Amino acid sequence: MNTRVIGQFDVEAVRAAFPILRQEVNGHPLVYFDNAASMQKPEAVIEAVAGYYRRDHSNVHRGAHALANRATEALEGARERVAAFLGGVAREEVLWTRGTTESINLVANSWGRANLRPGDEIVLTAMEHHANIVPWQMVAEATGARILVLPVTEAGTLDLDALPALLGERTRLVAVAQVSNALGTVNPVADIIRLAHAAGALVLVDGAQAVNHFAVDVRALDADFYAFSGHKLFGPTGIGVLYGRRALLDAMPPWQGGGEMIERVSFAGTTYAEVPWRFEAGTPHIAGAIGLGAAIEWLQEQDREAAAAHERALLERLDAGLETIAGVRRIGTDPARAGIASFVVESGHPTDVGLLLDQQGVAVRAGHHCAMPLMERFGVPGTVRASLALYNTAAEVERFLQALDKAMGFLR
Numbered sequence: 001m002n003t004r005v006i007g008q009f010d011v012e013a014v015r016a017a018f019p020i021l022r023q024e025v026n027g028h029p030l031v032y033f034d035n036a037a038s039m040q041k042p043e044a045v046i047e048a049v050a051g052y053y054r055r056d057h058s059n060v061h062r063g064a065h066a067l068a069n070r071a072t073e074a075l076e077g078a079r080e081r082v083a084a085f086l087g088g089v090a091r092e093e094v095l096w097t098r099g100t101t102e103s104i105n106l107v108a109n110s111w112g113r114a115n116l117r118p119g120d121e122i123v124l125t126a127m128e129h130h131a132n133i134v135p136w137q138m139v140a141e142a143t144g145a146r147i148l149v150l151p152v153t154e155a156g157t158l159d160l161d162a163l164p165a166l167l168g169e170r171t172r173l174v175a176v177a178q179v180s181n182a183l184g185t186v187n188p189v190a191d192i193i194r195l196a197h198a199a200g201a202l203v204l205v206d207g208a209q210a211v212n213h214f215a216v217d218v219r220a221l222d223a224d225f226y227a228f229s230g231h232k233l234f235g236p237t238g239i240g241v242l243y244g245r246r247a248l249l250d251a252m253p254p255w256q257g258g259g260e261m262i263e264r265v266s267f268a269g270t271t272y273a274e275v276p277w278r279f280e281a282g283t284p285h286i287a288g289a290i291g292l293g294a295a296i297e298w299l300q301e302q303d304r305e306a307a308a309a310h311e312r313a314l315l316e317r318l319d320a321g322l323e324t325i326a327g328v329r330r331i332g333t334d335p336a337r338a339g340i341a342s343f344v345v346e347s348g349h350p351t352d353v354g355l356l357l358d359q360q361g362v363a364v365r366a367g368h369h370c371a372m373p374l375m376e377r378f379g380v381p382g383t384v385r386a387s388l389a390l391y392n393t394a395a396e397v398e399r400f401l402q403a404l405d406k407a408m409g410f411l412r
């Protein structure tokens with residue numbers, strides 16, 4: 001394929017690490033532009049998972065044998081890698097979960113149920129993923145708390161002017177995505193955290209779409225909770241992370257009960273383990289954590305600034321190309337977005353566009369992107385979303401634009 005290097009970034013070398021990209025779909029070389037839904041995995045991650053199962057697998061903790069010790073060391077080593085990746089937090093502040101969704105549910109059920117009282121307020125934004133809406137609705141219903149929503153502007157950015165009026169003495173928590181999964185908008189979470197803290201509220205940052213695009217330092221951000229998913233960071237599915245500030249985690253009750261999370265169990269009563277294990281009931285996804293550790297190691301070997309510049313150049317070309325195709329309307333037009341272009345077409349449903357692109361080997365996502373309130377805000381049933389990763393190429397952007405142009409020919 002006719003690919004090229006933008007700046008110092010050798011995209012061909014990066015691509016070579018991803019075996020799945022070397023295939024044809026419907027008779028065309030695959031163009032994978034569905035990265036916001038899930039990223040592909042480099043060989044290093046596939047090997048780390050396979051190698052663990054080939055050589056080291058056993059259940060973890062309390063093991064009296066070599067394999068159990070190896071598995072435990074690998075699991076806890078991966079935790080340390082995540083702690084460093086998040087800017088050098090303590091390993092006890094890193095909890096394994098199944099993904100962003102479970103991380104947010106953990107905070108809602110543990111911190112939320114213990115701390116929210118009738119009339120307390122939770123501030124969300126109109127661009128949140130359902131994973132950062134529904135758990136709060138459930139806990140609000142259970143506790144009598146109220147949900148307030150920060151609006152989104154026509155450009156698909158947060159209306160920050162409206163934030164001070166939403167923050168008051170009843171605000172307990174602000175939960176906000178760092179990058180919108182539907183539009184790619186990068187939200188100024190550091191500013192939001194500053195304002196929220198000044199009002200005495202905690203902040204949970206949904207980093208699912210952020211960690212793969214740029215380095216994140218949760219301490220510098222001063223986030224209280226930070227959530228992300230392994231599979232959106234070149235790692236396995238079924239593994240995720242919740243960072244929580246140590247003092248908060250220490251004060252939070254367990255959410256799920258079972259093995260691994262206890263100190264001592266008797267029918268007279270149970271005492272719980274220290275953090276992080278207090279929040280990790282049951283056998284963890286050991287291979288998933290190891291795979292995520294390998295994904296982070298792989299990512300850290302890349303020139304992340306060059307990768308970001310590469311993605312930015314691709315997105316600029318994508319935006320400019322979309323502007324030239326008649327009948328296409330972009331949704332979310334902030335130029336500083338991260339890796340995502342969302343649009344609707346006048347003459348067809350997003351799903352029709354998705355299917356016509358798939359016939360040409362181009363994978364995108366079409367629908368509401370688990371952000372129905374945002375779709376409602378823009379008065380559309382859904383959008384077509386092309387989302388990029390550092391392994392995508394300029395040639396693929398051209399292929400996508402040609403395929404879309406052709407699809408529009410069928411739809412007009």
Ligand code: PLP
Nearest residue numbers: 099100101129131181208209229
């Ligand atoms: N939050 C955001 C911003 C997302 O993009 C996603 C996934 O699309 C989620 C939360 C949920 O992630 P997961 O399904 O991995 O739990």
